[in-house]
Amino acid sequence: MADRFGMLLDVENIARMIRCAWGRGSFRIGALFFFFVFGAVALSISAQAPSQTAPVTPSAQSPAPQGLPTTPQGLPQTISPAMPRAGLNVVVLDPAHGGTDPGARGTGGIRESEIVLDFAAQVRRALEAQGFQVVQTRQGNEDPSFDDRSAIANAQSGAVFVTLHIASTGLPGTARVYVNSDLPVTTDAGGLIPWDRAQTPFQGLSRKLGDLVQGLLAQRFKGSPNAAQTAAVRQLRTTAAPAIAVEISSVVVEDRADLDRMAPGVADSIATGVAAFRPSYVVPTAGATP
């Protein structure tokens, strides 16, 4: 009781001090300035809050309809190809492997998972210089699953997907672009594409992008093919966007510098190829392969 009384006295004292100070002009100006700054900061935070908290991905904005099957990660297992997309703005860059999966390994200790990260950094800079927003599937030594990597691409609006690899074989100093093997066109009754065939409607666009990038790589790296090749690349199958795999040869080089020297050329070829592809980017309708 005594303590409460003491506190009350203290509060009264503080109030008296404020009343005295308010009489002085300098305190009044300082207090008004403080409230003004505080208010401005509060307003700016409240203005930013919706963009930070709102989902940035189309799939999150429009969650999968109830009853749809989901992947083990809780991702919707079907994708609507008719999601609104306004032009090509985003490139999802996938440095393959990582974590406990080193990918291809050379006798000189070269590890694919490490080199593709360095390549990705250079490709990223080249793409950003072309005005693209770049999203990487991994920044460090992590190993997201195939589906997690695809999910990052599938959640973007107006994106292409480029996965980077270093081969164990092939003529050293060459680079190849792969697009997914032709998959039968399928949709379910609702016009949705099953998750495990998300690449289906984008096969034509992927081929176009692949040929553009491969043509540029062939000009820089003699011995590389002139057109993109077809392969059943697992990573591409579940990606609902124009998607290519770029593979550099190879980890068997004795000196890692031989590969490092290729990075600027690879980065420039990818960035220039994606920029040249931009006018061709049209969202395919369900069940169609442009």
Add this chain to the structure above:
Amino acid sequence: MARWIRWVVGVLCVAVLVGAIYFPILRRRLRLAAKLQQQTAEQARRELTQAVPINPGEPRVKARLFWASGNGDGTLLDSTVELPLSNDPVLRSKQVLNTLLAGPVDTDLRTLPPDAVLLAFYMLPNGTAIADFSEALATATPSGIQSEQLAVDSITRTLEANVPRVQRLKILIHGQEVETLAGHLDLTGTFLVNTSGVQVAPAAASVPAPATSPSGDKPAAPATVKPAQAPMTKPAREH
């Protein structure tokens, strides 16, 4: 210097000289022995798992086997080998695949790891073949899109050239479906082998999707495919 000391020094010098000459020979022999031991182990494993030895009584036919071209560009080159092959498609498939696994004379042209073994081979009535390989196929195939594609292409094209009944191929590793061969190539679907006997899908209609089960089970291979989309050099993959 006493005479016996001179003798001892002389003998030691000779011993060092002989040792210097003999050491590289010894090292070479040890390497050879290790290699032979490895080959013997591989041979023993092959003999244990080789279910279908080639029967010399069968009529000898020219089999086309696809190994690497040796250009380093991921292409295949066919070699014609005279083999006594069975007329039964399953036995014939086993025979050509075992010969493919045994490898060419030039081991640099191998497309499949030397330790890999064909454990089983089945055929379904719809022309889909199932080839079950030992784990070495997945663990010893060089990791990379090109090398993995080369391995699968050599299998599918060898079957295509020698066993017309095989229309599609499903590859298992030690009896299990695996996601990729060695980190890149998708093994969850089937690979197109022979397109001649495959039913053509109606041009305008899309192929019906297999039911996607809520449990996330892999859908079965579709009943129809579009053969026009399957380039001969790179057999397409179905899913």
